[in-house]
Amino acid sequence: MALLELKNINFSYQQEKAVENVRLSIEEGDFVAFIGPNGSGKSTLLKLILGYLTPDKGEILWQGQPASDVMDWSSIGYISQQVKEFNQSFPATVREIVGSNLYNKMGFIKFLNSSLEEKIAQALKLVDMEGFMRRKIGNLSGGQQQRVFIARLMVNDPDLIILDEPLVGLDIKAQDDFYRIIGEIKEKYNKTIIMVSHDIQVISRHANRVVCFEEGQVYSHRAREFSYDDYMYDLRQTNLRIIPRHEH
Amino acid sequence: MDFLSYTFMRRALIAGNMVGVIAPLVGVFLNLRRLSLIGHTLSHVALAGVAIGLFIGVFPLYMALIISIIAALAIEKLRKDYQDYAELSLAIILAAGLGLATILISAARQSAGIHSYLFGSISLVGTRDIYMILPLAFIILAVIIKYYYGFFYLAFNENEARLAGVPVKALNIVFMVVVALTISLAIRVVGTLLIASLITIPVAAGMQLAWSFKSTIWLSLIYSLIAVNSGLIYSFYYDLAPGGTIIITGVLLLLATMLIKYLYQKFFRPR
Numbered sequence A: 001m002a003l004l005e006l007k008n009i010n011f012s013y014q015q016e017k018a019v020e021n022v023r024l025s026i027e028e029g030d031f032v033a034f035i036g037p038n039g040s041g042k043s044t045l046l047k048l049i050l051g052y053l054t055p056d057k058g059e060i061l062w063q064g065q066p067a068s069d070v071m072d073w074s075s076i077g078y079i080s081q082q083v084k085e086f087n088q089s090f091p092a093t094v095r096e097i098v099g100s101n102l103y104n105k106m107g108f109i110k111f112l113n114s115s116l117e118e119k120i121a122q123a124l125k126l127v128d129m130e131g132f133m134r135r136k137i138g139n140l141s142g143g144q145q146q147r148v149f150i151a152r153l154m155v156n157d158p159d160l161i162i163l164d165e166p167l168v169g170l171d172i173k174a175q176d177d178f179y180r181i182i183g184e185i186k187e188k189y190n191k192t193i194i195m196v197s198h199d200i201q202v203i204s205r206h207a208n209r210v211v212c213f214e215e216g217q218v219y220s221h222r223a224r225e226f227s228y229d230d231y232m233y234d235l236r237q238t239n240l241r242i243i244p245r246h247e248h
Numbered sequence B: 001m002d003f004l005s006y007t008f009m010r011r012a013l014i015a016g017n018m019v020g021v022i023a024p025l026v027g028v029f030l031n032l033r034r035l036s037l038i039g040h041t042l043s044h045v046a047l048a049g050v051a052i053g054l055f056i057g058v059f060p061l062y063m064a065l066i067i068s069i070i071a072a073l074a075i076e077k078l079r080k081d082y083q084d085y086a087e088l089s090l091a092i093i094l095a096a097g098l099g100l101a102t103i104l105i106s107a108a109r110q111s112a113g114i115h116s117y118l119f120g121s122i123s124l125v126g127t128r129d130i131y132m133i134l135p136l137a138f139i140i141l142a143v144i145i146k147y148y149y150g151f152f153y154l155a156f157n158e159n160e161a162r163l164a165g166v167p168v169k170a171l172n173i174v175f176m177v178v179v180a181l182t183i184s185l186a187i188r189v190v191g192t193l194l195i196a197s198l199i200t201i202p203v204a205a206g207m208q209l210a211w212s213f214k215s216t217i218w219l220s221l222i223y224s225l226i227a228v229n230s231g232l233i234y235s236f237y238y239d240l241a242p243g244g245t246i247i248i249t250g251v252l253l254l255l256a257t258m259l260i261k262y263l264y265q266k267f268f269r270p271r
């Protein structure tokens, strides 16, 4: 059974259609790349999956059950496209930021106890940030902040990880580090990942599936056979929904 | 310490310290969420409550409590439903509250009592006030401690809090009620005109030196308690309205902190 299944999802903001009849199924352990031009509905589809928006038509199934009924939202780890837009003078340490995601695991009084502190330390170790526990979040570089947000998401041991353009503003080294950490997360914990990226070349080396967006519609591919030409080809198609490209 | 031999002064100190604890606690979350205008709005609405109480002859602080809770819930609803007009709706509620208060105060014709509700009063803190402030302040304290990381998450990122399992809607409503209660309780001590400052100034001072969220809370608390206690004592010896002495002490502490921080960074930090 698919971990996540989207059945004919439609969604419009006011009049404008943002997601049109999208069918997509994501298996456990998949690393799915979302690519497509600006405004093609990538973030909107993610927000539908995350329950921020409700589909006008269609159904989202989580392990075969309607997501709106069965979903434990803390089992999804999310880094939004706006993640860096927080108040940079917010007086919180890395420990407090990562720890706050453990809200569900805190007891009657919502404070951190020593077993939760241990989880924070482990999550920060995963992203090589264990020495930054007591630093203020706003005093870190963009790449370091990004790693803290990965730790914040991993501290909850999520079943599904959703990353909306996490590489924006990172230099080549930080991007490499990012993919190394994601690779480690995949290898060690076999997490399911959905990631939006505009760098088709790089992402298709890491993902096992590529989903192309064009004006609210999607075309799905196995990553290995996928190339830039395929992407351009897709953009010229308008009537097709899902092309099992590898069968051509 | 001869002021301690006066019953009214002991009562004022008890009330002042309770308010001095909860105001910066609520203030840290309110200010970091950039909702401090809500403090201003609710204090003016609370003044309308006081005026209604004076007008119909009900204990004014009870009226302030009820009216500001209703307004707080309305504000939370408007904040959600009309996100783009949130600030405008606050301005409208503030204006309506102040307008209503003015009309009722002028209609009541015996407006002598209103002075103490505007600027605070130490001699008028009665046993009734203490019985109202003590239990409510403890409840507010308990709620903030119980949901500490929930309020923290709402302050850092209200949108993403839901994905951590924070009951966003419910906690937002609880928070607004807590703000309304805090404002109503502070009326007697600092007066409606200066409550919003008591919620803001110690937090602004605390944030100057803070190295974490927790330290922001403790530092704000310390600044607030210094301001409240020295303000009340000045007010006693010089027969001044406590609201003013408390806030001016707070502002001086803030300025001194900023100056010390500036000098430290200029002369002691290695380049």
Ligand SMILES: Nc1ncnc2c1ncn2[C@@H]1O[C@H](COP(=O)(O)OP(=O)(O)OP(=O)(O)O)[C@@H](O)[C@H]1O
Pocket (backbone or CB within 6 Å): A013, A014, A016, A017, A018, A036, A037, A038, A039, A040, A041, A042, A043, A044, A045, A081, A213
């Ligand atoms: N809050 C909103 N209200 C109205 N329209 C919106 C809103 N958010 C997005 N849209 C519209 O929906 C469409 C899809 O937007 P979306 O943000 O999903 O695109 P995207 O693929 O994530 O783009 P990008 O690569 O720029 O992030 C766009 O046409 C956009 O203008």
Ligand SMILES: [Mg+2]
Pocket (backbone or CB within 6 Å): A042, A043, A044, A081, A164
């Ligand atoms: Mg987007």
